[in-house]
Amino acid sequence: MAKIGIGIVGLGNISAAYLKASKQFPVLDIRGVADMNPDAAKARADEFGLKAVALDALFADPSIDIILNLTIPKAHVDVGLRAIEAGKHVYSEKPLGIVFAEAQKLIAAAKAKGLRVGSAPDTFLGGAHQTARKLVDKGALGQLVGGTAYFMCPGHERWHPNPAFYYEQGGGPMLDMGPYYITDLVNLLGPVAKVFGVGTMVRSTRTITAKERAGEVIPVHVPTHVSGTLIFHNGAVVQMAMSFDVAGHKHVPLEIYGTNGTLIVPDPNNFGGQIELLKNGGEWANIDTDMPYADGNYRSIGLADMAHAILADRPHRANGDLALHVLEVMEAFDTASRNGAVVEIATPVTRPAPLSENLTKGKVS
Structure with a gap:
């Protein structure tokens, strides 16, 4: 090779x-x-x-x-x-x-x-997310309506040996964790058209509890709780929240809604995980991942x-075009929060091609 x-x-x-x-x-x-x-x-x-x-x-x-x-x-x-x-x-x-x-x-x-x-x-190239993509593309949900995307935790100073950069410019939960969620949403739903939201900073300092620097106090310069709505070009509307201020929550990471069903998509920070599908009038069913790259990192x-x-x-x-689109969407939350207005997304992007169903490990096609 x-x-x-x-x-x-x-x-x-x-x-x-x-x-x-x-x-x-x-x-x-x-x-x-x-x-x-x-x-x-x-x-x-x-x-x-x-x-x-x-x-x-x-x-x-x-x-x-x-x-x-x-x-x-x-x-x-x-x-x-x-x-x-x-x-x-x-x-x-x-x-x-x-x-x-x-x-x-x-x-x-x-x-x-x-x-x-x-x-x-x-x-988003992991087997679970590619299987979810295939279900969406085959029309398992019917007409796409919307969804939810949630990541909320108490902050990375609990475990990271050098967490200060998470609270400097370029940090915060949106720029840190948002890329996983928004990229997978673009993979599933296509490009984002509009964003509105709000960001808050509830504490001006954080105390590190990770053992390497336990007790050290670091300043906070960015919003640490960001919430809002993504409106996609296909009409789907997704509620999103990213936070370093929440003790815990019971939302699943990603839900996608359609006129014929609801899809539970696993954590987009991982390559695998359990997919669940609820069809109208039916019961929740576990969906087996039938694509490679779902069993590890x-x-x-x-x-x-x-x-x-x-x-x-x-x-x-x-x-790069996909990553730039995602960055514009993330920055739009801050712009919308400061201006109190809906922000239109200008960068064009095409949904990445799905992976082949016939891949063998070690190859990408």
Whole structure:
């Protein structure tokens, strides 16, 4: 199999998940890792049997085709632009950027050079979400009416060793968790047309309880409870709430409503999970997942799909246009909250193509 050379920038908390999952996709050949902290790069390289190099050397390496950008959110666009300037494709952790206008510059720069941008999340390519997509596409729900999308917790300072960035510009529950939910909704329902909502910040500081920095107080600079409504181009209306201020809740992560039935979609932060379907006049029924990539953490499948797409000269699914659309939608919640008005979404996007039903593990088609 032909391979695509991958260079990783940023060896923080999420990099281990990518490095473990990438071993399941033979098309990915990781040829170097780099970090502003050379010790972090060396430690991760030693852990996975890779080569740690300086940042300049990584960007200059002609054997690297895609820069996998796993830096913190506020560095995503700068690192992406540097990759484009070096003549390389870039695949970023979510979100694509923390400011829509800045992320637009990244997409424009890539298109001007004929290079690709990809972005997490890729969980919508998981077997459970692709099975849910198939049910929607086959008309199991009838005419689509709407849905709900909920993520609410007490905050990431409970478990994350360095949680401060979740409460700085570029953080908050919407930019952190919103990408999973909105991307899966676009996968299921198509593009968003309008947004209205409100965001609140109920505390100006948070106290870390994770053992690494327990007791440290950090400031809060972003809304930590965001709620509102997405209106899709197909007419579906979805209520959404993302919060770091709630002890717990009993809403399921995603429900999709149609004139003929209701679909329970598993947590979009995971690749698998139980799907449930209620048809009009019937009973709730568990739906078996009949697509691959539902039985583990495949955080690299979007990168692998991008690599296969480069080789086959076809569009990739977790693409820059999709990520930019999702970022515009997330930013629209803040704009709507500040202005007290409905915000129209301008970015065009096409629903990503569904995965083939005949995939074998290790391939993406």
